[in-house]
Amino acid sequence: MSGIVGWVDFARDLSRFRPTVQAMAATMAARGPDGEGVWVDGHAALGQRRLDLRAPGNNPRQPFVVEDDNGPVATVVFSGTLYNLAELRRKLAAAGRRFPVESDDEAALLAYLQWGPDCVRHFDGVFAFAVWDIRKQELFLARDRLGLKPLYYVELPNGVLFASEQKALMSHPLVDPVLDAEGLTEILTYAGTPDHGVLKGFRKLRGAHTATVSTNGISIRRYWQLSAREHREDLPETIERTRALLLDAVARQAASDVPVGFLLSGGVDSSVVVGLAAKAGVASPLKTYTVTFADYEQQFQPDFVRGTPDAPYVRALVDFVGAEHQDIVLATSDLLDPVARINAVRAKDLPSMLGDMNTSLYLLCQAAREHVTVALSGETADSVFGGNVYGAEESVPEAPRTFPWVSFHEKHAGHHAMGGGLLDAGLLGELDLMGYGAARCAESFAETPQPDGISDAERRSRHDTYLQLTRWADSQLAHSERNAMAVGLDVRMPFADPALVDYVFNVPAPMKAFDGKGKSLLRAAGEGCVPDSVLNRPKSPFPVSIDPAYQRILQEQLSRVASDASSPLAGMLDVDQIGTRLADPASLGANWVARTDIEMILSLERWVRDYGIRLAL
Structure with a gap:
């Protein structure tokens, strides 16, 4: 249950756009190799790729829908795990909510129907999920307290697109992936700005926040934060x-x-x-x-x-x-x-x-x-x-x-x-x-x-x-x-x-x-x-290759990018400095930190080409 997407447009009937949402979800097939589901009705279309983490029989079809005598009430797409699922089941049962299957999806949706946006205060786990409230014609988005499960969105003139990963958003025909100066600065400083999605117009729903999307726009609120208290224990x-x-x-x-x-x-x-x-x-x-x-x-x-x-x-x-x-x-x-x-x-x-x-x-x-x-x-x-x-x-x-x-x-x-x-x-x-x-x-x-x-x-x-x-x-x-x-x-x-x-x-x-x-x-x-x-071991980060052959191949690849006039990075590189360093390979291989300059150029070039990123620098 690990890849979610959605499209809400209050000025458009999305009934005929199921293939678009299916294509968005398909970009995250690796996140959810065990199944796919799409739900479309009126102004909302939700999709999900599923990774089964519960016992057989406790992984219901997604998106999960709750109905009453008048038809569908709400539907949910959910990514993550609720560690207090048993406790939630008891709470919901005491409140009169039916609970035939022990699934995180159903718990999240029934909790929303029981407690509204405050449902997240009852959750212990990691999650990013979306509820389409059919009665209110509103979309509810939520992300766990520390933001371990990703959730990105792009605002549209009459709604919103959301997904677990940027690649799903970039696959939508209304999205033009653009890297501007601020986005490149985010990358080169590892700023991690909590609501910045790097690409122009892309946002992250910040950890410990929820968002409600309606015809009035997007309303975001915080539901948890670190405390500030005096420490009294010895x-x-x-x-x-x-x-x-x-x-x-x-x-x-x-x-x-x-x-x-x-x-x-x-x-x-x-x-x-x-x-x-x-x-x-x-x-x-x-x-x-x-x-x-x-x-x-x-x-x-x-x-x-x-x-x-x-x-x-x-x-x-x-x-x-x-x-x-x-x-x-x-x-x-x-x-x-x-x-x-x-x-x-x-x-x-x-x-x-x-x-x-x-x-x-x-x-x-x-x-x-x-x-x-x-x-x-x-x-x-x-x-x-x-x-x-x-x-x-x-x-x-x-x-x-x-x-x-x-x-x-x-x-x-x-x-x-x-x-x-x-x-x-x-x-x-x-x-x-x-x-x-x-x-x-x-x-x-x-x-x-x-x-x-x-x-x-x-x-x-x-x-x-x-x-x-x-x-x-x-x-x-x-x-x-x-x-x-x-x-x-x-x-x-x-x-x-x-x-x-x-x-x-x-x-x-x-x-x-x-x-x-x-x-x-x-x-x-x-x-x-x-x-x-x-x-007592001193700090030692994740290992890296120390084979000189690895360094030599990186230098060869860098040389090809720097000399390629058709490269999307043409005009962005310091060609003279690259030439000087390539002439003295030791200057690039003295330590791993220095090597990161090559790794970033090769990665950036591959990313721009692979995703069709438009540069606006």
Whole structure:
């Protein structure tokens, strides 16, 4: 139940446009490989691609429709999972609502009919869904609290288009995909502006928000936000409370009617998830999956980003919990395979400087999907507990000149355009990336919930955490969710559980790092469930290829793009700088951060060509 689309037009009868909505839904076949459904009536047309996550018989035909004696009352398309489905069933039964099938779709629709827009306050889970209320002739859209399930929309003169992914919107004949200056700036700063859809006119429904679409237009409201309260527990109580919340999140998310696995990196985050799953006795036997590269351990050299290879820590954790483990070993040819690289770009619908990180994650998810339908991940732990690489070097000041991750990139890549170092300098100047970053940071800071009576240092720390949770994490969540769903794998992220996030958000910064090692609170919460060697491992991000052959192929591909007068990027590139760097290959391969400039150009060119993006820069 993982890909939804819809078209509402109050000035048009959509009855004859079923094929249009079917075509929109078909673009997301990978999100929902188990079935497709379309519902069309009057001014509304809804479509859905289905991934079965419930036991056989509990995955009803979608879109789901409720009828009374007078005919259809409302219909729903739903993406995601409600972890409190049993509780919802009891509540709805007590209210007199019939509940013949245990499905998330039916729960969402009956909850809407019972409580109206406030239904989302009763949900525990990740979701993006749409209800067409036939009685009111209104569309209701909603997204989960942390925005783990995507939902995009485009306003029309007399209605709206919506979809789980941008590719579905771009397939509609009324949509002209245009990348303007602001959209390119979003890409090059990783701004993660919560309601920005990058392409002109594309919007995201922000996490913890709902939207009602009627003849009066679109009305958006927030239904949840992080709290601002004084933290009263001492350190032992805080550790115990954090462990309990995380254990509960892992247990709820690992409970499933379909096979469950774990994406394991050997880092603290994913290892704690696996360790707590073992402690809770869920998903037995534990099935873990790790991506690595041929000869990686032998070729590995530590640098300022990655200090240790993953394999020894993976082995220690697997032995400790007795997991059924599989290493997904990738050759350089796998990372350069054009089908895999194009699919990785299409998975996210956006260009990215991450290159082989995208492709390897896509291939890891693809391999895991052969064995499991659901996989738990350690994503977002850095944003919650304060462990991002850039955060170790620079704390966000009171009035930052840009995002801290841009400052980190500037220090190590020599420029402030994330992946944009080979773009024309004049174009970058016109974009004013630094000014854009400062403005978006200021917006985030103004939103940050702050309790009374805290120190300036603590206030700045909360600013930093909020910025990570609502901006940086937006990109990271999409990175994992979209690559996984591109192969029909439902990835779940216990560290993004709202109760856990809200609690840790209010823990003072010194307590989160009480022993000075970084993510101290998380490490303490994982004690006894994870080997000490893993708990004490220094931060090391997702692995990347270190094969010189990979770098050489990237340079060859860059050379072809730069010399192609028909390229959609012609006129956007700094051809002289590219020529200088190609003449000195070491200048492009000195470190992975520098390599991101090539990855972004190749990804951007492929994205513009593949989707027919019109550039308006």
